[in-house]
Amino acid sequence: MSLKIVTWNINSVRLRIGLVTRLLDMWKPDVLCLQETKCPQGQFPSAPLRDMGYHHIAESGQKGYHGVAIISRLPFVSEDVRRFCAKDDCRHIAVAVATRQKPVTINNFYVPAGGDEPDPAINEKFAHKLQFLDEMEKWFKKGSVPKDHEGVVVGDLNIAPLEHDVWSHKDLLKVVSHTPIETAGLNRVQAAGKWVDVMRQHVPADKKLYTWWSYRAKDWEAADRGRRLDHIWTTSGLAPACKELRILKEARGWTQSSDHVPVMARFAL
DNA sequence: ATGGTGGTCCTACCA
Numbered sequence: 302m303s304l305k306i307v308t309w310n311i312n313s314v315r316l317r318i319g320l321v322t323r324l325l326d327m328w329k330p331d332v333l334c335l336q337e338t339k340c341p342q343g344q345f346p347s348a349p350l351r352d353m354g355y356h357h358i359a360e361s362g363q364k365g366y367h368g369v370a371i372i373s374r375l376p377f378v379s380e381d382v383r384r385f386c387a388k389d390d391c392r393h394i395a396v397a398v399a400t401r402q403k404p405v406t407i408n409n410f411y412v413p414a415g416g417d418e419p420d421p422a423i424n425e426k427f428a429h430k431l432q433f434l435d436e437m438e439k440w441f442k443k444g445s446v447p448k449d450h451e452g453v454v455v456g457d458l459n460i461a462p463l464e465h466d467v468w469s470h471k472d473l474l475k476v477v478s479h480t481p482i483e484t485a486g487l488n489r490v491q492a493a494g495k496w497v498d499v500m501r502q503h504v505p506a507d508k509k510l511y512t513w514w515s516y517r518a519k520d521w522e523a524a525d526r527g528r529r530l531d532h533i534w535t536t537s538g539l540a541p542a543c544k545e546l547r548i549l550k551e552a553r554g555w556t557q558s559s560d561h562v563p564v565m566a567r568f569a570l
Numbered sequence: 571a572t573g574g575t576g577g578t579c580c581t582a583c584c585a
Contacts, residue, residue, distance in 0.1 A: 312585080313577055337585080339578065365578050366585095414585055417572095426584090459585095516575040516585090560576080560585080 302401045303544075304568040305330040308409070308455035308531055310513075310561035314338040314370065318346045320555060324563055325353055328549070331374050332398060336411040336457040338368035342391075345370060361391040369394045369409050369456070378404055385436040386429060397450060402570045405539070406446050410437070410456035419480045427477065430459070434486035441494035446536060454496055454534040457561060460487045463501070465509050466529035478528055496534035499566055503546035513561045514553055521553060533566045542568040 307330040311317050314335055325333065333355070338345070342362040350358065350372055360370040361382045368391045375398040383393045392411040397404045413433050416426030446452035462484040464470040473479040491498070504510045511527025518524040535543065545567040552562045 316577070337577090366583090416584090518574080557576095 302570050304332070304398075304400055304405065304570055305565060306332045306334065306407065306453060306455065306533070306568075307563050307565045308334045308336075308457075308533060309563040310336040310411070310457040310531060310559060312337050312339070312559040312561070314340050314368075315344075315346055317557065317559060318349060320552070320558070322349050322353060323555070324549070324552065325350070325355065328547075328563070328565055330565060332407060333372040334407065334409040334455045335370045335372070336368075336409070338362055338370050339365060340368055340370075359394055359396050361394045363389070363391045367391045367411055369411050371396050371407065371409055373398060375399065379406075383440070385440075386432045388429070392433070395445075397447075400570045402451075403538075404447075404450045405453060406450045407453045407455065408445065410454065410458060412437075412457065412459045414459050415477045415483070417477060419475060419477045419482070430477075431482065431486060434483075434490055437490045438486075438493045441490060441496075445494065451539040452494070452496075452536040453539065453566075454494070454532070455564075456532065457530055458487060458532050459530050460484060461528040461530055462487050463506055463529070465507060466511070468509070468511070468526040468528070473528075478530060491534060494534075495537060497537055497540040499533050499535050499540055499543040500529070500546055500564065502540060502543060510548070511550075512548060512564055516560050531561055531564050533564060535566075535568075539568060542570060544569050 415430035421428035512531040514521040
């Protein structure tokens with residue numbers, strides 16, 4: 302048996318439900334984790350997904366902003382919504398799915414983008430981003446994955462931690478998403494849960510790897526000024542089972558695309 | 571080059 306998990310910042314699930322079904326048809330994942338659904342709780346466009354066999358949908362949504370959802374062919378054995386930083390933002394949802402082996406707890410995150418100015422003293426959005434990372438770190442330290450489960454973290458973490466996760470390390474050191482204080486924070490989060498970065502298990506750290514290209518470029522593909530903002534981490538027990546890692550770069554060229562592209566990990570279980 | 575584009579929901583705010 303294999304478990305295929307896809308993560309995608311969809312930037313409005315109602316506007317782009319046709320791209321979601323296109324992706325499901327192409328890759329046929331078992332589980333799809335979405336971020337920035339921008340869809341109020343209870344108004345999720347579930348009918349076309351159920352028609353494709355995705356009968357299990359967990360959502361945490363609000364009007365206008367943020368929002369995360371998990372769409373699955375596999376039944377959930379548990380479900381959990383958390384609100385980090387004591388805000389009402391819908392930025393995290395977790396489910397556990399049953400597999401032939403251990404159940405797998407899947408955490409889906411949408412980390413705050415953090416605004417433009419990388420200084421928490423003058424930019425409260427950046428301060429919120431750093432606080433959110435601190436909360437994640439504390440929560441993972443306590444142990445967020447049940448002892449008899451394996452675990453996965455996916456989502457738009459809005460940080461490109463490695464030198465080759467951005468088109469120019471030097472030019473982006475002072476740009477929110479690649480500043481040292483953010484990458485240090487993300488590294489602490491990762492260490493707190495002993496998470497393995499399975500994307501970089503498949504693509505060496507000295508090779509460029511992007512999941513996001515700005516809408517503001519005249520020609521995103523020619524400029525190729527990308528960043529790796531979307532991530533897939535697993536517990537060390539699950540990492541060796543990750544046999545395939547794919548980034549659907551062509552989705553960035555689809556009509557009315559998201560600025561993020563889908564990332565897929567396949568696990569042999 | 572302190573712009574550029576895009577989504578939400580109607581006026582700015584967020585990315």
